Amino acid sequence: MAVTAAGPIGPVGPRRPGLEAEAVLGKAYDVRLMGRLARYVVPHTRLLVAWGALMLVRTGFEIAQPLFVAYVLQHHIIGNSGRGVIEALPLDALAYIGLVIGQNLSSFFEQWLVQLAGQRTMHDLRIAIFDHVLAQRAAFFDRIPVGRLMTRMTNDIESLNEMFSQGAITIIGDVIKAVAIMVVLLASDIQLALVTFVTLPLLVVIVEYARRAMRTSFRQIRVRLAAMNGFAQEHLFGIRVVQLLGRGATAQREYNEINAGHRDAYLLQIRADAGMYALVEAIGYIAIGAVLWWASQHRLLPMAWMATVPAFAGLIPAAIGLVTRFNELIARFFEPIRDLSAKYAVMQGAMAASERIFQLLDTDELDGAVGDGDATKPDWDQPVPRKPDRSESAGPAVELAGVHFSYGAEPVLRGVDLRVPRGATIAVVGATGSGKSTVIKLLTRLYERDRGAIRIDGIDVRDIPLAALRRRVTVVSQDVILFAGTLEDNLTLGVPYTRDQIEAAVRRVGLDRALARRGAGIEAAVAERGANFSAGERQLVAFARALLRDPEILVLDEATAHVDPEAEELIERGVAELLKGRTTLVIAHRLSTIRNADLIIVLKKGQVIEQGKHDELVARGGDYAALERTFRRQTTSE
Amino acid sequence: MAGARSSLGYLKPYRRAVGAGVAMMVVTNLCALGVVSHLGQAIQAIKDSRAELMPHIVLLLIGFALATAVTRILSRVWIFNAARAAEYDLRSDLFGHLMTLSPGYYRDHPTGDVMSRLTNDVQTVRAMWGAGAVHLANAVTSFATVLTMMVLLDPVVAVLSIVPYPLIFITGQALSRRIYRTTREVQAELGGLSSRIQEDLGAIQVIKTYGLDQVRRRGFLAASQRLLDKNMAAAKVRVQLGPILNTLAPIGVAILILIGGRAVIHKEISVGYYTEFTALLARLVWPTLTLGFMLALVQRGRASWARLVELQAIRTDIPDGAGPALPASAQPAHVAVRDLTIRIGDRAIVDRVSFELEPGSITAIVGRTGSGKSTLVEALCRLIAVPPGAILLDGHDITAIPLASLRGQIGYAPQEAFLFSTTIADNVAMGYGGGTAIPAARARELERAGALAAAVDLSGEPRVNAAAVAAGLEKDLVVMPDGLATIVGERGITLSGGQRQRVALARALAAMPRLLVLDDSLSSVDAETEQLILGHLRAVMHGRTAVLISHRVAAIKDADQILVLDQGQIVERGSHEALLATGGLYSELYRTQLQTELGVTRKEAV
Structure with a gap:
């Protein structure tokens, strides 16, 4: 984990998952990150070229204004011959407005273009993160909290986007404007320009000092903010224990301390920001003062009497025009520098965000990476597998041989052997934690087994491309998740089945009767996570959607949720319909399902302890017999 | 919460700092007028070819400029520091309040939402206090001083050249409303995208086992595209604001060229005054532009404040x-x-x-x-x-x-064992109120000196030891890097469910x-x-x-x-x-x- 040099904060530091990563610090400009970002910007080069062109036009209009104001003052208001040209003024005013409109029109399109380029880049980046995340294996999602992934795709993208609207890109424009102003100053009068530039070293010193102070400060702020939020989150999560142990007051004291550290971390930033803002403004005035003084001593006639000599009369307006031009240009030169600190903060935030985003993109635990399928591509880029030829079958439909698996250090499966012949129904029973569900996860390669072999038709699942494997094996799990949308979307899951096919499946599992009860059809709207459907209805939807897929191998994890008797009956019928003539592995919780199975396998603590037909196992009076009593009691009591 | 109706109650203890900051800002703007006035005098001196006046004028100009800088630094530092101090108080009050709410409240309310109020909303309120106050005070004093000055110079030219400003204000407000509306739409779309991501990540196993990647990707693509469109619609309004205000403000300069220029030619005002007018008008542009920004800050701040008041109003059952x-x-x-x-x-x-x-x-x-x-x-x-x-x-x-x-x-060991991210010994000692609870600042120093582990090491405590033994932790502690002094949590080692339960049990037992x-x-x-x-x-x-x-x-x-x-x-x-x-x-x-x-x-x- 990328822990920064700023280091941890102590025992009360950021320890909640997710906050650690938020403490990552970026420089305001990180060449490596910029390079990576550039890859996403390149496709929008044309927008950026247009933006650059408009920026130059806008800068031209902008610099022309002070030149024009000075020109009007010199030539029309004071007048070269000591008399103003009053009739030129209306046209001057209009021309000035014309320059202003020109500047702002191009400015509008310039900003709009940069927004468009930024938004499109962010859209691309969002998709890239989405693709990347979806291609990760299941263990990745156990480790990284959903909240953190969400932050990457929303907040972090937003802060990165600010770089386009307020950060790096506008700084490019500012720099070009500054250079252009310097060129104009030099072209106007080299001496006066050099006098102006005398203040530049001072400016550089101030900006550099402020930048360093702000970097130090931002680093502290980020670390302390993360610590403070981590502390608060930990105490909100553990509120019961905090209250039981009467630690409220202690927690408040500790929190205040971190809170104070956070507040104090801003002191430096506030000073640096205020200092830079005010001093840059003042240096602008000093530069103007210096220009005025130099101009008066070297550009003006040292003696007042010379003004009376007509030959020199034109010199005074010329000098005023020149000085005014400098005044106006210097003001425009210093303005963007004054606001540099705000941009600096934006850049720092954007760099930290992109650091986190790229860190996520670098976390590669690709799903199915162990197998022969092309692991570098996401599932949907895999070649569509040929339809398996049944005659090729070199073994049972599904076979587990000596499979071991552990979550971390905790062994879940310890040498499981299991064979499902083609067309047979095998029921797996056992206590929670016996490893039943894990078998499914290994079969579909949501997780990779540690040892042993898992084969389908005699072929190791690792040698079957993931997409193909998951097309052949359909899992109906006990937690049926429906997506927001219509019921039809949830049944077809994007495959264009005909209306007849859908309705047949709905009828076969008895979903039509359930729908009739609520007076709805397959056009019914589904709320997020299917919240507007009951557990029983969701089960039936899952059956119907499995039936539509018509899988070669069905894996059913029966739900244990409470349903009313009528729904229970529907579900029982649905299950029977689903299993009909299909190779099925069922994690069974229903007596009817278990009784009808061709073989029952009893799992305990990751091992197969009994197997056989229902009657044999009951007669044996072992673990299954005890379990069966529980099942029966449940069935009769509900 | 002090003064629940208005957030300003929190600034009350710092009213002297805020008052002094605002006073400094008035001084800053007066000094700025001094700069502008000497600029005009300098131009007039050049016009009159009185070069001998220049050193004096320029020195005063620079003096005023330096005074502007000093007073501006003071005003910003005082106001921003006051806002930070008030933020500290607000945060501290909120945290204290959160500690009193019953577990039932946290069962019904997602921690994420509570955290978001404690972090984002507090920050928004503070932005209203700090940046809002600075911009507001600056805008008011700028307008007041500049307008007074202009009227003193020449009432007619003054009134005519500020003609566009009411227009600027009205346009700015109308645009702010549109910006607010489009931003809300973006927020809604972003919310939609977020729930979509949440839905997908929550259903990741279904997506994988049913090979739904492509279907869900298509939907995500569409949602992301919609967000892009809304963002661009909002951007279109937002990027209008600057150019429109920037077009309106210089109309004053055009009017000045027309009216002021004529007045100079007719010798009604001097060239120095004309230059002063130009400079004064330029001083109004910035406060005008920040007005819109400030209004947005205040609006957002008030919305966040309402959310905080709502949270503060909840009483424990x-x-x-x-x-x-x-x-x-x-x-x-x-x-x-x-x-x-x-x-x-x-x-x-x-x-x-x-x-x-x-x-x-x-x-x-x-x-x-x-x-x-x-x-x-x-x-x-x-x-x-x-x-x-x-x-x-x-x-x-x-x-x-x-x-x-x-x-x-009561010593209570729940099924879902919750441990604080500190040492195991510290967690156990908390059972009898003996946890170290080293203040954060001290902990930082200790950690830097590499002495933290020793400081929070309560493994010598007989009470902790006895409880650890009774809870059957002995076996596990042997294989841990620092035994009882091992830090748990993200920074330290992750304990298994059973180990966590036993540490929690030890904590309950240690309470005797x-x-x-x-x-x-x-x-x-x-x-x-x-x-x-x-x-x-x-x-x-x-x-x-x-x-x-x-x-x-x-x-x-x-x-x-x-x-x-x-x-x-x-x-x-x-x-x-x-x-x-x-x-x-x-x-x-x-x-x-x-x-x-x-x-x-x-x-x-x-």
């Missing part, structure tokens, strides 16, 4: 007991529960339950998942609201006992409580270790009243009384043998090894 604290005693506790009913919504989780815990006795509570066992023991520690008079501890109504005093009598409550606190512990702990527990429980919830027969069969709960009611009670003999629910549960052993569990009902 478990008020502190008003009566006297229990007298100190080493005797085991006596607990009487009289006709206790606890409802969540309209469901009675605990339904008319009465029983007594005799001093020094062990009571086991059994029942199916969702039968109300945990709620019942939570009620004993008032982790859930209980009606007055329903539970008596040593004859005292527990709702009248101060919470600290009540909970000080008069009443020990074990809520299925060995559910993730393997059978052998459990046997070991049960052996220790018998010794530990001696001289204490104990209540334990367990699914394991070994743990409960020696209890003095066993209460069998079903749907919130006590359906059977008695000793293990007596209950077996009656052949009711208990014997049923027992015969199937109390359900979990062979494990058909149902989803937790609550």
Whole structure:
């Protein structure tokens, strides 16, 4: 984990998952990150070229204004011959407005273009993160909290986007404007320009000092903010224990301390920001003062009497025009520098965000990476597998041989052997934690087994491309998740089945009767996570959607949720319909399902302890017999 | 919260700093006028070819400029610091308030939402206080000083050249409203995209096993595209603001060229005044532009403040007991529960339950998942609201006992063990209020010096050691890098569920409580270790009243009384043998090894 040099904060530091990563610090400009970002910007080069062109036009209009104001003052208001040209003024005013409109029109399109380029880049980046995340294996999602992934795709993208609207890109424009102003100053009068530039070293010193102070400060702020939020989150999560142990007051004291550290971390930033803002403004005035003084001593006639000599009369307006031009240009030169600190903060935030985003993109635990399928591509880029030829079958439909698996250090499966012949129904029973569900996860390669072999038709699942494997094996799990949308979307899951096919499946599992009860059809709207459907209805939807897929191998994890008797009956019928003539592995919780199975396998603590037909196992009076009593009691009591 | 109607109450303690900051800002703007005025004088001096005046004028100009800088630094530092200090107070108040809310509140409200108020909303309010105050004060004083100055120079030119400003203000407001509306639309779209991401990540297993990647990707693409479109619609309005205001403001300059230029030619005003006017108009542009920005800040700040007030208004449903604290005693506790009913919504989780815990006795509570066992023991520690008079501890109504005093009598080890991210020893010592709780700043120093682990090392504490042994942690500690001084949590090592439970158990035991409550606190512990702990527990429980919830027969069969709960009611009670003999629910549960052993569990009902 990328822990920064700023280091941890102590025992009360950021320890909640997710906050650690938020403490990552970026420089305001990180060449490596910029390079990576550039890859996403390149496709929008044309927008950026247009933006650059408009920026130059806008800068031209902008610099022309002070030149024009000075020109009007010199030539029309004071007048070269000591008399103003009053009739030129209306046209001057209009021309000035014309320059202003020109500047702002191009400015509008310039900003709009940069927004468009930024938004499109962010859209691309969002998709890239989405693709990347979806291609990760299941263990990745156990480790990284959903909240953190969400932050990457929303907040972090937003802060990165600010770089386009307020950060790096506008700084490019500012720099070009500054250079252009310097060129104009030099072209106007080299001496006066050099006098102006005398203040530049001072400016550089101030900006550099402020930048360093702000970097130090931002680093502290980020670390302390993360610590403070981590502390608060930990105490909100553990509120019961905090209250039981009467630690409220202690927690408040500790929190205040971190809170104070956070507040104090801003002191430096506030000073640096205020200092830079005010001093840059003042240096602008000093530069103007210096220009005025130099101009008066070297550009003006040292003696007042010379003004009376007509030959020199034109010199005074010329000098005023020149000085005014400098005044106006210097003001425009210093303005963007004054606001540099705000941009600096934006850049720092954007760099930290992109650091986190790229860190996520670098976390590669690709799903199915162990197998022969092309692991570098996401599932949907895999070649569509040929339809398996049944005659090729070199073994049972599904076979587990000596499979071991552990979550971390905790062994879940310890040498499981299991064979499902083609067309047979095998029921797996056992206590929670016996490893039943894990078998499914290994079969579909949501997780990779540690040892042993898992084969389908005699072929190791690792040698079957993931997409193909998951097309052949359909899992109906006990937690049926429906997506927001219509019921039809949830049944077809994007495959264009005909209306007849859908309705047949709905009828076969008895979903039509359930729908009739609520007076709805397959056009019914589904709320997020299917919240507007009951557990029983969701089960039936899952059956119907499995039936539509018509899988070669069905894996059913029966739900244990409470349903009313009528729904229970529907579900029982649905299950029977689903299993009909299909190779099925069922994690069974229903007596009817278990009784009808061709073989029952009893799992305990990751091992197969009994197997056989229902009657044999009951007669044996072992673990299954005890379990069966529980099942029966449940069935009769509900 | 001080002054819930207005957030300004929080700035009150700092009103002197804010007042001084605003005063400084007035001085800054006056000094700026000095700069502008000397600029005009300098131009006039050039016009009049009076070069000898220049050093004097330029020196004063620079003097005023430096004064501007100093006063501006002071005003910004004072105001921003006051805002930060007020933010500190607000945050501290909120955190303190959050610590008082009952666990029930956190059950119903996602921590994410509470955290977002404590972080984002507080920041938004602070931005309103800091940047809002600075911009507002600056805008007001700029306009006031500049307008006064212009009127003093020449009322006619002044009035004419500020003609566009009311227009700027009106346009700015209208655009702000449109910006607000489009931004709201972007927020809504962003919310939609977020829930979509959440939906997809939550359903990742289905997506993978059904190969839905492409379908979901298409949907995500569309949602992301919609967000892009909304963003661009908002951007179109937002990027209008600057150019439009920037077009309107210079109209004043054009008017000045026309009117002021004519006045100069007619010798009604001097060239110096003309230059001053130009400079003064330029000084108005910035405050005008920031006005829109400031309005947005204030609007957002007020919305966030409303969310904070809402949070602050929530009162805990478990008020502190008003009566006297229990007298100190080493005797085991006596607990009487009289006709206790606890409802969540309209469901009675605990339904008319009465029983007594005799001093020094062990009571086991059994029942199916969702039968109300945990709620019942939570009620004993008032982790859930209980009606007055329903539970008596040593004859005292527990709702009248101060919470600290009540909970000080009880050692409670919950099933979901929560550990603080500090050392194991520290976690255990917290049971008797002996946790180190090193202040954060000190901890930072210690960590930098590499002495933190030693400082929070309570492993020498006999009380911690004894509790760790009793909780069966010995074996695990041997293999941990620093034994009891090992730091747990993200920075330290991750403990297994069983280990966490045992640390929490050790914490409860270390309290040497008069009443020990074990809520299925060995559910993730393997059978052998459990046997070991049960052996220790018998010794530990001696001289204490104990209540334990367990699914394991070994743990409960020696209890003095066993209460069998079903749907919130006590359906059977008695000793293990007596209950077996009656052949009711208990014997049923027992015969199937109390359900979990062979494990058909149902989803937790609550």
